[in-house]
Amino acid sequence: xxxxxxxxxxxxxxxxxxxxxxxxxxxxxxxxxWTGNRWLYLQAYVDSGASWSIxxxxxxxxxxxxxxxxxxxxxAMGNGHAIAxxxxxxxxxxxxxxxxxxxxxxxxxxxxxxLLGRAGFFDRFLMCFNDRTKLLTVTPHARSMRxxxxxx
Numbered sequence: 514x515x516x517x518x519x520x521x522x523x524x525x526x527x528x529x530x531x532x533x534x535x536x537x538x539x540x541x542x543x544x545x546x547w548t549g550n551r552w553l554y555l556q557a558y559v560d561s562g563a564s565w566s567i568x569x570x571x572x573x574x575x576x577x578x579x580x581x582x583x584x585x586x587x588x589a590m591g592n593g594h595a596i597a598x599x600x601x602x603x604x605x606x607x608x609x610x611x612x613x614x615x616x617x618x619x620x621x622x623x624x625x626x627x628l629l630g631r632a633g634f635f636d637r638f639l640m641c642f643n644d645r646t647k648l649l650t651v652t653p654h655a656r657s658m659r660x661x662x663x664x665x
Contacts, residue, residue: 526608530647531556534625540642540649541626547604549577555627559640559649563630564588567598570620572627576603580618588617596621608638608651 530538540559545552553575557566565588573580583599590596598617605614614633622628634640641650 524609525650525652528559528649528651530644530649533558538647542607542629542649544629545606546572546576548575552606557627557629559629559634559642561631561635561640561642563628565598565600565617565632566614566628566630566634567596567617567619567622568627569622570618573599573601573618576601578603578618583618586617588619607634608653610637610653612637 528540528542531541533539533541541556542559543554543556546555547553555568555572557568567588570580578601580599583601586598586600587595588598596619598619598621600615600617602613603616605612612633637654639652639654641652643650
């Protein structure tokens with residue numbers, strides 16, 4: 514006899530690829546970050562090769578975070594060069610869920626977009642990139658469905 518589960522069915526969210534600055538379609542998504550008194554919409558390039566999320570330093574300022582107060586690290590980029598980042602824990606809304614993730618902020622990030630990396634995201638969601646249909650499908654892992662207290 515089949516056992517029934519009382520767990521909610523994970524909800525799949527689809528993100529159509531957006532065009533980057535050069536006009537190419539890429540897995541660029543919208544997410545929200547908590548500023549302390551409101552939610553701020555941000556764009557980020559979903560990068561399965563990035564261990565950490567790295568956002569531009571001006572985003573930290575918009576979120577009310579002081580770069581002088583975070584944990585300072587050197588992070589290697591895909592080109593092999595290391596950049597200085599300051600890591601803060603950031604409350605986000607993404608893929609139909611609300612949770613806290615580590616984000617590195619840097620004024621040395623010289624690309625035109627924020628990077629959404631694996632830490633805090635790929636352990637909560639199955640990310641399926643379909644370059645042919647230009648669609649990123651995000652499905653929460655069953656264990657990540659536990660509720661955290663929402664903000665705002």
